[in-house]
Amino acid sequence: MPSPSWIRWKAVGGMIAALWLCRSGTAAEADLPWKAGFASARITPKESMWLSGYGSRDHPAEGVRIDLWAKSIALEDRAGVRGVIVTLDLVGVDRELASAVRSQIHQQTGIAADHIVLSCSHTHTGPVVGKNLDTMYFFEERERAKVDRYTDGLRSQVVQLAVDALSRLRPAKLSWAVGHESFGVNRRNNPEPLVPAHRAAGALRGPVDPSVPVLRIADVEGGLMGVVFGYACHATVLDDYLWSGDYPGFAQAELEQRHPSTHALFLQGCGADINPLxxxxxxxxxxxxxxxxxxxxxxxxxxxxxxxxxxxxxxxxMDLPFDTAPARAQWEKLSEGKDRFAAAHARKMLAILDKQGRLPESYPYPLSVWRMGGKLEWVALGGEVVVDYSLRLKRELGPSLWVSGYCHDVMAYIPSRRVWEEGGYEGGGAMIYYGLPTRWAGDVESRIVDKAISLSR
Incomplete structure (x- = not known):
């Protein structure tokens, strides 16, 4: 018969073994890596069609300078939470297209539609897509038919990209850092012809965000699988008739050439009032x-x-309210004016009034916050967001923050209170090209910032 002391030591040993198994299970769970998957597809139009971004263009594209791309990264954490980002060499996408894409990805993969972000580089040498900037273009029905065909094909391509990226998930390690760049200049405060002299004298004015956030995705051995990076600056170096991703397209191509078998994805920042000069x-x-x-x-x-x-x-x-819209008589007057953009916009507003009896009083503004590793927060904002948002959110939420504009759908410029009060193109004048009734209400900045902060907590 075993002695009592032996029985006691056996019990203690059993408890130690049980504790070790618990600790080992916890350690094993903690050691589970990220999973990441990538996919890419060329989205350069196969036929000559209208380029987006500038209302002064008068004919379709003439050729290709550098191919346009759509790229996708899928991430999965150790608990199985998944997210998908799709980057597009496009000026923007409208709400209808974005919603359809997210819904179809959800239906085919099961991933929550809220966990999918579309992000546009805002190149002005890409094609017209869907209803984005619809009031800016004056072309014949055959050109509209090209836009519709391209948009239909793009929708299918983007959905398949997300499906492919999710199907290619494999173990990965994520890390991040922040670089700096300085070719972006605040276009509201610096006359373009004077920029070289002002830069040489150190006299450039106005806020900018020089940060270049970088997310490194490596395999478990440390080999580079992909890199996601951002910068806050309009993609408007070029204004010609050749397809290209502008400077973001060249940056991605350069990185993929330097790092073979690596996927490089660009996220446009809050660069609505920043130009490359x-x-x-x-x-x-x-x-x-x-x-x-x-x-x-x-x-x-x-x-x-x-x-x-x-x-x-x-x-x-969130319901983002508009300022008070003009009365019908003002729309009728504008519809007969010499400014063809303002007249087209007015006719569109009159058509809405005739059909619905009233104009929209708000817009369902989209935004999301991703927290990665309990440290890095990525704020993805809809629309053309001015730089003040990035700078303020970093002050409010801390330096471990990455803020992008041109995400979800690109419905309009998003001014800060400062820019709203100053007025001008970004302050409200550009609304006519986006087909919205009038500028935002004056508290647009506080509403968006408050919502972003609430999502981060």
Whole structure:
């Protein structure tokens, strides 16, 4: 018969073994890596069609300078939470197209539609897509038919990209860092012809966001699988008739050439009031692309902060109110004016009044916040967002923040209170090109910032 002391030691040993198994299980769970998958597809139009971004263009595209791409990254954390980002070499997408894409991805994969972000580089040498900037273009029905065909094909391509990226999930490690770049200039405060002299004198004015956030995705051995990077600056170096992704397209191509078998994805920042200056030559577009790629590589070669495999995603749509719209008599007067853009916009508003009896009083504004590794927060804002938002949110939420505009759908410029009070193109004048009734209400900034902060908590 075993002695009592032996029985006691056996019991203690059993408890130690049980504790070890519990600790080992916890450690094993903690060691589970991220999973990441990538996919890409060429989206350069196969036929000559209208380019987007400039109302002054008078004929379709003439050729290709550099191919346009759609790219997707899928992420899954150790708890099985999944998210998908699709980057597009396009000026923007409208709500109808974005909603259809997210819904179809959800139906085919089961991933929550709220966990899908579409992000546009805002190149002005890509095609007209869907209803985005609809009031800006005056072309014949045959050109509209081309836009419709392209949009239908794009929808299918983007859905398949997300499906493919999710099907290619494999173990990965994530880390991030922040680089810097300086070719972006606040276009509201610096006359374009004077920029070279002002830059040389250190006299450029107005806020900018020089940060280049970089997300490194590596395999479990440390080999580079992909890189996601951002910068806040309009993609408007080029204004010609050749397809291209502008400087973001050149930056992505440069990185993929330097790092074979790597996927490079660009997220446009809050660059609605920031231009790449000087500009207007292909050489400058390539130069800025190389500079941005250099900034990314310097970040990759430096000290990066590892991100544990934890992903939390929150999405919201908020009713963002418009200011008081003009009365019908004012629309009728504008519809007969000499400004063809204002007249077309007025006719559109009159048509809505005739059909619905009233104009929309608000817009369902989309935004989301992704928290990665319990450290990095990515705020994805809809519309053309001015730089003040990025700077303010970093003050409010801390430096471990990445803020992007041109996400979800691109419905209008999003001014800060400062820009709203100053007025001008970004302050409200551009609304006519987006087909919205009037500028936003004056509290647009506080509403969006408050919602972003609430999603981050």
């Amino acid at each position: 000087p500009r207007r030559t292909p050489e400058l577009a390539r130069q800025y692309g190389r500079r941005l790629a250099d900034s990314v590589d310097r970040a990759l070669e430096g000290v990066l902060e590892p991100l544990s495999p934890e992903l939390a995603i929150r999405y919201a749509e």
